[in-house]
Amino acid sequence: MNKVVVTGYGIKAPKTPNIKQFLTNLKEGIHCLQLDDQLTPKGESTIIGVIDDGLLDNLADPKYKRLSRTTILGIEAGVEALKSANLDSLENKKVGIFFGTSVGNIQEDIFQEAIVYAKMKNHKKIPVTFGHYANYHSITSAIAYFLGVKGITKTISTGCTSSLEALQDAVVYLKSGQIDYAIVGGSDSPITEVATYGFAKTRVLPLNQSIDEGAVAFQSSSKGFALSEGAGFIILERQEVALERNAKILGEINRVSSNNDGTYLFTQEETGTQMLAALKDVTQHRKPDYINSQALGIQINDLIEKQCSKALFNHKVPYTSIKSMIGNPLGAIGIIQVISALLSINNNFIPPTIHTNKLGFEEMNIVTTTQVKEIREVAITTHGYGGNNACAYVMGYPGKV
Template identity: 60%
Template sequence: MKSKIVVTGYGVKAPKSTNIAQFIHHLKNGTCCLEAVTNLLPNGDTMIIGRIDRGLEEYESDKRFKRLPRVTLLGMAAGMEAMKHAKLSSLSDQKVGLFVGVSVGAIGDKIYGESIMNISNGNLRKVPVTFSHFANYHSITSAIGHYLGIKGITKTITTGCTSSLEAIQDAIVYLQSGMIDAAVVGGTDSVLNQIAAYGFAKTKSITINQGLDDGAVPFSEKSKGFAIAEGAGFLILEREEDALKRNARIIGEIEQVVSNNDGVFIYSVDETGAQMVQALKEVTKGRKPDYVNSQALGWRINDRIEEYASKELFNHRVPYTSIKSMIGNPYGATGVLQVISSLISITQGFIPPTIRTQKDGFEAMNIVTEPLYQEVHEVAITNHGHGGNNACAYVKRYNYSR
């Protein structure tokens, strides 16, 4: 019999949330943590983003970290909070693995853009020595590992918006195999710049002139695309018996993560949602979770796949919600932040709302639009994104198994 994989700590960096307490507050109150800006699209057109405007001051003022990209600093801060939450003061006497999901990495950092310009203009001597590390996603993970004192198995998973859920999937396999005794696992991403704005506007997943009234509104035909955001989240995972041995507080259980790929052309999306339904079917095993913490972003194609899964598997009887209406889409960090929000809702007894939606065109779905206080025992999580990957997780209230 496989060991239960339990969560003993987590850490968060999200828009308007510099720590766990603030994240909980916003989830409970349905706070919109997004803002409208006019400096990322042509002609001063408006778009909405999820920005972290504080919480990294101690890292940014430390000379040791001045060469590190913002995405790394976010991961370091969230990882350290997770370790403190789990009361892991030292990892030197354990077999520890670090698993980090990243989607866009450091390409949004100023130094990366300046390096590309210097290369384009033939100013090769002005390209900084750190450029190769900014271009190499695993440098993000290794820098986080160095800061946290992890020298064991270190993996970077980059599969688009499913990256951090698939990092959790890998960590579970390593824990259950006995190759490691604890896992620090999560995701981090930051790319609030013109590269992302123009790129997603080109694919029409972001619409020119978004506003807070009509952009990043999940489950709405009227939504003008999603909101790009930055964020980081980390979990401490252990086998149940190891967590009990050290008298750790067990927050919840991650039963399973299932992932697959649509198998379509790079610029396409399988609008049937067949592979997403298959992944969700595999993790739910015929059960009806208390709710689904979904990937719905406010992008029609994406949200219709969620609707199809809701109808196919639950006949719209299971409540659905999306925290993306509050924090936007933080790329590779999105899955782990959904897991953390699900664990919070289990331990504190509420379903976070999908704010700002009138459910236009999605009236048949059971969508939670106000904070709903009730017992929560099991939550299914859905992710899908660029590259065609789908990932679903099943998170449960912890029950002592002996």
């Protein structure tokens, strides 16, 4: 009875205002990205994922006006998750919030303004909110306030593995009995000139590539990934707590594992040894129904997935990547992949890797069109700047919803 189960979820992503739309997008393989030429060094086009549909439509509280976009995205996803779990109030409950972000509030103009005023020695013009925006944990604490959490509040920042590692911590707290409920998620809004220029220098953005060719997972002609924004949250409980309150159980978080490549900061690990170790740890000699992969159109990363597929499953287990649909919202992607896995388990389908022609990955079992079939177990892989790898194993619950 020491299982950790999911009882709610919420999401904000490009062309994805809620869980219902996310399910439709996944099943139909809807492309949610767009070309942009306003962010790049020389006006090159790149592919991005922007949320432009009603971000603040339902938020009347004036306190939102001073919050960052990353924070607001997280709040909206968290509100939907709590509603989904039928948790209207967290008062008198042992609860914790575990949140992942990669670049925090990098998209806010406040940082550039503060630098300008500091150089002018005009300290009075530096916004009073600067300290909060610079502190990643302020994002988590603001989300916790609006969701009604007064218990344990943790912030994890390990690149694109952040929210999956937040999930790992939450499971430990739940199984130890320190909390009964965990609100787990991530949020990032990195679409800025600063981020685009920086990633362009490291040649991981698909400059001047078409929508069909760039930011495509498992395709050797893709020159990089789509910088995207998004947020996701799930609600976790110990199984006995969920059953006691007659909660609808969406699935089980069976196992989460993370590690680091241990390489020099300005190099990239290409052997996939540590990713393989993390995936091996969560699968425990089992064959999942498919792998919800971190592949994103960067060749080094995608080839590591290919190596893992061969070493663990001899290319027999299907692989897919939702990043060709929604891009890579950095620290939020891990929890969004978990939500994707839960939706596919409870609706019996594997979402496709759209646009790929599998060039360079022909021997892999890559899902390119939606497969309708019973899904019980899904493994998830993520990798982040800084060398962290994180994997999770998500299982269906008897009597799936």
